[in-house]
Amino acid sequence: MPKITYVSHDGIETVVDVAQDDTVMRGAVLNGIKGIVAQCGGGASCGTCHVYVDPENTKPLSQMHQVEDELLYFTACERRENSRLSCQLPVTEEQDGLVVHMPEKQL
Amino acid sequence: MRGESVVVVGAGQAGCQVAVSLREQGHRGPITIVGDERAAPYQRPPLTKAYLAGETDLAGLVLRQDSYYDDHGIKLVRDERVIGVDRQARVAVLGCARTVSYDHLVFATGARPRPLPVPGAEHVLNLRTIADADAIKQKLDGQVGLDVVVIGGGFIGLEFAAVVRKLRHEVTVVETQPQVMQRALSAETAKHLAARHRSEGVEILAGKSIAAVKEGFVELTDGTVLVADLVVAGIGVIPNSEVAQRAGLAVDNGIIVDAHLRTVDPRIHAVGDCARFASPLTGGLTRLESVQNATDQGTTVASAILGSAEPYTALPWFWSDQYDVKLQIAGLTDGHDRTVTVGDPAEGRFSVFCFRGDRLIGIEAYNRPIDFLMGRRILEAGSSLTPEIVARPGFDLRTSQQQAA
Numbered sequence: 007m008p009k010i011t012y013v014s015h016d017g018i019e020t021v022v023d024v025a026q027d028d029t030v031m032r033g034a035v036l037n038g039i040k041g042i043v044a045q046c047g048g049g050a051s052c053g054t055c056h057v058y059v060d061p062e063n064t065k066p067l068s069q070m071h072q073v074e075d076e077l078l079y080f081t082a083c084e085r086r087e088n089s090r091l092s093c094q095l096p097v098t099e100e101q102d103g104l105v106v107h108m109p110e111k112q113l
Numbered sequence: 114m115r116g117e118s119v120v121v122v123g124a125g126q127a128g129c130q131v132a133v134s135l136r137e138q139g140h141r142g143p144i145t146i147v148g149d150e151r152a153a154p155y156q157r158p159p160l161t162k163a164y165l166a167g168e169t170d171l172a173g174l175v176l177r178q179d180s181y182y183d184d185h186g187i188k189l190v191r192d193e194r195v196i197g198v199d200r201q202a203r204v205a206v207l208g209c210a211r212t213v214s215y216d217h218l219v220f221a222t223g224a225r226p227r228p229l230p231v232p233g234a235e236h237v238l239n240l241r242t243i244a245d246a247d248a249i250k251q252k253l254d255g256q257v258g259l260d261v262v263v264i265g266g267g268f269i270g271l272e273f274a275a276v277v278r279k280l281r282h283e284v285t286v287v288e289t290q291p292q293v294m295q296r297a298l299s300a301e302t303a304k305h306l307a308a309r310h311r312s313e314g315v316e317i318l319a320g321k322s323i324a325a326v327k328e329g330f331v332e333l334t335d336g337t338v339l340v341a342d343l344v345v346a347g348i349g350v351i352p353n354s355e356v357a358q359r360a361g362l363a364v365d366n367g368i369i370v371d372a373h374l375r376t377v378d379p380r381i382h383a384v385g386d387c388a389r390f391a392s393p394l395t396g397g398l399t400r401l402e403s404v405q406n407a408t409d410q411g412t413t414v415a416s417a418i419l420g421s422a423e424p425y426t427a428l429p430w431f432w433s434d435q436y437d438v439k440l441q442i443a444g445l446t447d448g449h450d451r452t453v454t455v456g457d458p459a460e461g462r463f464s465v466f467c468f469r470g471d472r473l474i475g476i477e478a479y480n481r482p483i484d485f486l487m488g489r490r491i492l493e494a495g496s497s498l499t500p501e502i503v504a505r506p507g508f509d510l511r512t513s514q515q516q517a518a
Contacts, residue, residue: 007454025172027173028172028173032173035176035177036175036176036177036178036181036513037178037181038133038177038185038278041138045404045405045408046432047156047158047159047404049439050433050439050482051439051441051482051485052486053431053486069331071491073439076482077483077485077486078483078484079483080483080487107483111250
């Protein structure tokens with residue numbers, strides 16, 4: 007299974023096996039990783055699964071749709087160039103090794 | 114392990130959230146969740162969407178990985194019921210006659226589909242659990258062009274209609290009210306949603322009632338006969354409050370709880386679909402059926418068990434996905450008497466601002482997620498937007514808030 011690394015706001019790294027076709031958000035929630043809230047369960051409705059993709063990332067990522075783009079203006083922490091909603095990041099073998107950083111808060 | 118023991122009756126979204134939040138907030142005592150389904154706690158909303166469409170499976174729905182419960186010292190008892198609660202002895206009695214003692218008990222028993230009150234209801238399937246969805250999938254499996262009759266044009270009925278239409282079946286929705294979504298949405302939004310369904314080829318028969326269901330067809334009270342390979346009803350739910358009632362707790366369309374979600378017994382709370390709570394927002398007793406309500410109430414009760422005195426005041430919100438329509442509702446629009454529409458309904462992107470008098474009580478965002486998110490914030494903060502302001506040409510929620518700030 008692809009491995010995704012979640013880095014908490016205070017720098018703690020957790021590596022999780024994420025099932026093929028699950029999302030980066032689901033990988034965190036299923037394993038009880040704090041820092042991703044995902045109030046709506048992955049419906050691109052709430053903007054509480056915000057992550058910063060590692061600046062060094064070279065893995066291909068899904069294209070950003072308009073809804074995600076709009077929601078990212080309303081996250082609790084500032085939007086940066088590498089901001090994504092993790093519910094919109096599907097995981098396949100191509101994302102094995104992806105590193106995401108979690109913002110200080112989601113609400 | 115030390116600390117008070119908590120028994121959660123019901124393993125849906127609300128019950129699971131109680132347990133998860135207790136651990137997140139540092140509760141050290143034993144936690145037991147008792148659920149009557151075989152599956153581990155899972156999300157229900159995708160059942161009418163991605164799950165039926167075959168885009169995800171149970172593994173894609175579960176709220177936590179199986180190992181999470183063990184790892185966090187949460188005892189998950191599946192396929193089992195709590196049949197009684199002895200409040201004097203402080204024990205929950207399970208169907209197998211085993212008992213579990215508690216210091217705190219939380220009812221998160223959810224609700225069950227309201228049965229269709231007509232002859233032949235045994236031919237009708239419901240859609241609430243993963244077992245229900247599997248039964249429907251089995252009927253549809255691999256085929257196209259089946260005649261599907263949907264009874265009830267609410268959230269469940271219309272989401273189901275959208276997904277079976279996408280699976281290329283012939284769909285007819287029968288709704289007793291003159292318009293679908295009459296209770297849940299403003300007339301404006303309901304009208305556009307109905308038009309969207311019709312443009313997808315779904316037939317909507319509004320203002321019609323079912324007389325009887327028979328093998329292979331449905332009879333309406335006006336004599337119309339609809340051929341039906343599959344009949345699915347979504348006509349509302351009945352809260353599961355019988356165990357609470359037998360335990361001597363107040364029950365009336367749900368388990369009655371105060372603004373802290375506590376019953377008259379300070380050791381017993383109720384959360385989610387089964388809880389009818391004193392709401393500061395409505396000023397009366399309210400029962401809500403939504404993920405937001407289930408999770409926020411679960412968190413509130415976990416805090417209460419750990420000593421917090423904060424009442425439940427979260428702003429309700431809802432969403433529904435049908436075709437490519439993302440409908441998001443902030444606030445409770447029930448009882449509105451004025452609406453102002455912003456955006457362009459013809460383009461399929463608009464928001465309906467719902468007012469009671471001059472007070473904004475909710476926003477229905479139809480493919481306008483920004484209005485939804487901003488709407489939640491201004492409704493939480495207490496809005497000063499009046500219908501006149503919103504109706505001004507060129508009104509935009511985002512710029513209006515920047516000006517106000």
